[in-house]
Amino acid sequence: MSSRQTRARVNASKENMETEDKEEEEGDVDVSEPTEEDEDEDDASEPSEDDEEAEDSDFMKEIVMKKRYKLMRKAQETRKLNLKKYLKRISKISMESQKALAPKPKDLIHSLDLLNRGQYPSDRIRVAAEVCILSDLKEFSMYKLASPFDRRVTAIAWHPDHKATFAAASKNGDIVLWNIEKGEHDDFIHGMGPGGSIQAMKFSDRNTKQIYTASIDGTVSVKDFEGHANSTIHETPNFMVHWFTALDKSQLHNVLLAGDNQGFLYQFPLDLLTSNDHGKIKLHSSKITHVELSPRTPWEFVTASVDATVKVWDIRKMDPKIPLHTLQHDKPVNSAYFSHQRGDRLLTTDQHSQIRIYKGNSYVQERIILHPHRQFQHLTPIKASWHPLADLVIVGRYPDPNFPGFIQGERRSVDVFRAETGERSAAVVDPGVSGILSLNYFNSNGEALVSGMGQHLVIWKNVGKHEVVKEKLAKFRSRMGGGGSGRGGGGGGGGRRKRGKKGDEEDEDDDPVSKKKGKSGAKKGKRTPAKRSMEGNQRHEYVKEYYGKDIQCQSDMKLSVCTADKASKVPPHVKKCLGNVHDDILATYYGCGTPFPEGLEGSKILDLGCGSGRDSFVLSQLVGEQGMIVGVDMTPEQSGGELFFSDMYASLRVPEELKRDKVLWGEGLGGALWWEDLHTICQELGFWPPLIKEVLPIHVSEEALQRLNPLHCRRTVKDLPEGLRYVSVTYRMFKPEGKRASTTMAAVYDGNLPHSPDALHFAHDLFFKTGVAKNLSSDLVSILGSSRFGRYFTFGPVVEGEPVQEIVKIDPFGLQK
Incomplete structure (x- = not known):
């Protein structure tokens, strides 16, 4: 192509860009642009080809930078608009919030006007917003309990455009696209089974019917909800050694970031996803658990790791030895999220009992929130997240008897903390929800919350105050179902996978032993019986072979x-x-x-x-x-x-x-x-301590x-x-059966149990002599009274002056002779 043809194309691009700018930036902040005289000015003499090519290159860079700027501005304006709409709606239903607002209506209108123009609201309006939101959250209850998977939920992502749609992934690699308003899934992508756990995923901005995934099968992939063939962006040479654990993307920087279990970060250009062009750099000494780009400072991103550090980086100049900031923790870290509203706070969750909040450009530690959420290998790691419209921390509670302040019988709730004070201000809980809620994410307008609880999805809403609007539902369905998209009713590979036997599951996310070694056809979700056997039963086959062939007798x-x-x-x-x-x-x-x-x-x-x-x-x-x-x-x-x-x-x-x-x-x-x-x-199973x-x-x-x-x-x-x-x-x-005893009592063993006429050695530290009363705690009274041993005991008032036997947690290694 000649330089004159290239220049003609560039000039056409200029005209198109100017038209788009005028249409999309009505009333926006002015952006300096060249005048018509500057653009149309031509020298009398013919410019050289080198001059034309240099000018073309500079102008194309300018086009790209303006496009990126508009993307960033669009995201900022969307967040401001969501908060404005939320305040208008919620302030009508909360008398408490009305008192917290400015005494005159003009103050609220003025504050919202400043917010809409890009200025931060006053402390009073922020507090008012939090009061409104907290009042709303206290009315949340379970709206829907869905069970689309046969293994636990490992990742959740809300759709960027449709506020009633989210995607969830499982330990088997399955992905469901769920529509809250329909109350059912729109599409279902089958995974490879055991060894295919999806650890992170993000919707594509270019095609929201596609989603990027990072999996422990060693792949970063693009999954398609319309039934088209899935594509692999990158596959590690040996998935038993390297597999992917974290993922985020930046349309602004045209990059997809993925972290692996060895502490490496991969960078894939979004416009070259089908090639092997990528950068790889080691940022941590061990597994990267989370990666996220900043919504406020677009060149910053953060990584969290099991090496007990969180690091902030500049994507423009990557040097593994020089992070912008290193935030040291006491325990391995599960996640690190930037706040949605301002982006000036960073929220981290460790693997035991600390939630940390860092603030400002220097990431100064603002506070530590002590919270029970300890790590357990058969549980999806708990990650605290942000409310989209205020600096409120959302995190699932895992009650721990060893945690300070533990209360017997406390619920497994979704806790809400104010970042400003660190106080627990609300809890989302429902009598029908008894599991641990590991993952909890709100949609962009704060009207719905989805939680991952084992293999179930719990959808929460304030049903009484935010019922589904029929007009919006009809509009949503027309947008999702129109144009022959193939969604719904089994289109595009939808439909729930038939559940097989779960007896051969290995329930450990990062253990590659259960992964299959041959992966042909896995990318399309095909799972033959032979492959399922290799994937799900490998450890069991090890044991069967060992005890069936290698070991023939005790010797x-x-x-x-x-x-x-x-x-x-x-x-x-x-x-x-x-x-x-x-x-x-x-x-x-x-x-x-x-x-x-x-x-x-x-x-x-x-x-x-x-x-x-x-x-x-x-x-x-x-x-x-x-x-x-x-x-x-x-x-x-x-x-x-x-x-x-x-x-x-x-x-x-x-x-x-x-x-x-x-x-x-x-x-x-x-x-x-x-x-x-x-x-x-x-x-977890409801038993008394062993x-x-x-x-x-x-x-x-x-x-x-x-x-x-x-x-x-x-x-x-x-x-x-x-x-x-x-x-x-x-x-x-023992598992509780019937009504529990509420008081301490004395128990007398009658000696009628066969082979134990003189005494009953019930446990290591619990010995009953026939006919001798022993004071027992209410839990031990419940165990004996409700079990098959009850007929051999007589219960009565406590013997004064005698100690009370309690259930004590004993370290067996301290009992060895």
């Missing part, structure tokens, strides 16, 4: 961790039952204790993880003809009001490296649960580790994390 075990019952004191009546079990069954027993409680006559028992069936054969003799025993192996479900079992426990959380080791997992070391997590699980029945030591020696197959594990004791120990514990747990 094949390389460590002694699963034969701890040899050290247990087996009661005589149980030894007699063991004598009736076939030698082949006894030889293939790999249990970690002797889970045979007292008084089993007539009981119905489920033996989970029964293996070869040794315990099931013994229990069948103990329950008698009127009882029943069912043995189940390789299933995660648990049931019943009482659980009594033995297993191996660790002194701290087992690192991911050990979990991924096939032999260590098979031997029990890799999959051992941290004993404190057991208490957490009990609380009671220790028996503790047996497990010694992991240098000699034992050397016996492991060197092809799978080349380790020494020094390779194990400092302080990591193992122990076999037999626990008994």
Whole structure:
């Protein structure tokens, strides 16, 4: 193309841009533009081609910069307009807010006028807005409970244009596009299954029927809600080593940012997403959990990491050694969000109990809000977010008995804090919502809140005051359904995925062991039975192969961790039952204790993880003809009001490296649960704290580790994390049944329980002598009174001067001899 043709195109672009500016910037702040005389001025002499090309290049840059400026201005004006509309609407329903406003109507109008013209409102108007919003939030209740997934929700994103539509993603990689006004999903994109968890997603500004995703399958992708083929922007060479955990985009800078589990940040140009052109730079020492661009300062962005730091960067000049600011935390950090209204505050959430707020250009720590939201591996990490119209912090509560100020029976609510004071000013709660609300995000006008609760989506609204407007609903449906978009009614790949069995799920977000190694066809959501087996059952297959092929009898075990019952004191009546079990069954027993409680006559028992069936054969003799025993192996479900079992426990959380080791997992070391997590699980399932029945030591020696197959594990004791120990514990747990006791009482054991005529050793620290009264707390009274043991006890008034036995959380490692 000649330079004259290029110049003609540029001049045409100039004219189009001027027309758009006049149409879109009516009444806006003036932007300096060249005059007609400047644009049309021509020299008498013909300019050189070099001069023309330089001028063309400069002008194209000017076009791009003006376009970017208008995008930024549009976002700012949208936020101001939302707050203005909200104040007009909400101030009519709150007498309290009317008192907080200026005494004369002209003051409010004047303040809103300043806000609309781009000036910050006064403190009084900001406080008034918060009072209005808080009054509104106190009326929020559950509007809809949806369950589109068969695994937990991992990411949520509101549609940028349609305030009643949001997208949610799951641990299986599924994505649902949900329409609040319709009360159903518009589209459904099927994921790859286990190993395809989507960690973050953002709608595309260029095509809002598409969404960018970051996944632990090692891909950054573009998913299409109209049924078109999904495209992969980038795929890591080895998804077992590198996978993606965070995502954000900037139309202004034409860039898509993605963080991975190794602390690297990737930069993809939005106009070249189909190429491999990207930048990669290491910003953190470990996993990046969150990345977000600033709405106020468009060249700034923030990253959060499990290395316990939050860092602020300048996207124009990236130097990993020189962040603009480094904000050190005490614990790993889940998220870092800029405030919506001004963008001058930064909100961070750690993995235990701190929410921090930083303010200003220097990111000075404004305050720390103590809040219970501890990390748990089977729970989507809790992330505090902002209300879109005011500096209010929105975060899900995870009640913790060890947290200061804990109140027995406190609800799992969505808490609302004022950033200005740090006080908890409201809580969104509903009797029908009992789970932990990990993710909580408002739409842009603050009228609806969506929460991720396990595999469910909870939609909250002030139903009494903000009912659906039919006119808006009709308009919305015409916009979403018109033009042959293929939405709704199964179009574009919609429809809920048929739920399969969940028994083979592995519920750990960042553990790539459960990911499949062959990924052909995964990008299109095809999931054959063979692939599902590779994806969802890999760990189970490891264990099946290990115990079915590698281990043929107890002598094949390389460590002694699963034969701890040899050290247990087996009661005589149980030894007699063991004598009736076939030698082949006894030889293939790999249990970690002797889970045979007292008084089993007539009981119905489920033996989970029964293996070869040794315990099931013994229990069948103990329950008698009127009882029943069912043995189940390789299933995660648990049931019943009482659980009594033995297993191996660790002194701290087992690192991911050990979990991924096939032999260590098979031997029990890799999959051992941290004993404190057991208490957490009990609380989650509604059980009373577990009671220790028996503790047996497990010694992991240098000699034992050397016996492991060197092809799978080349380790020494020094390779194990400092302080990591193992122990076999037999626990008994009870789930409340019926009405709880409200007072402390004395209990007397009558000695009628078979095989325990003189005393009942109920738990490690709870021993009953026949005929001797013992004062018990109300919880212990409830356990004994409502369980099968109730018929062997008599309850009466407290014995004066005697101590009261409580349920105490005991560290089993402190009980080893």
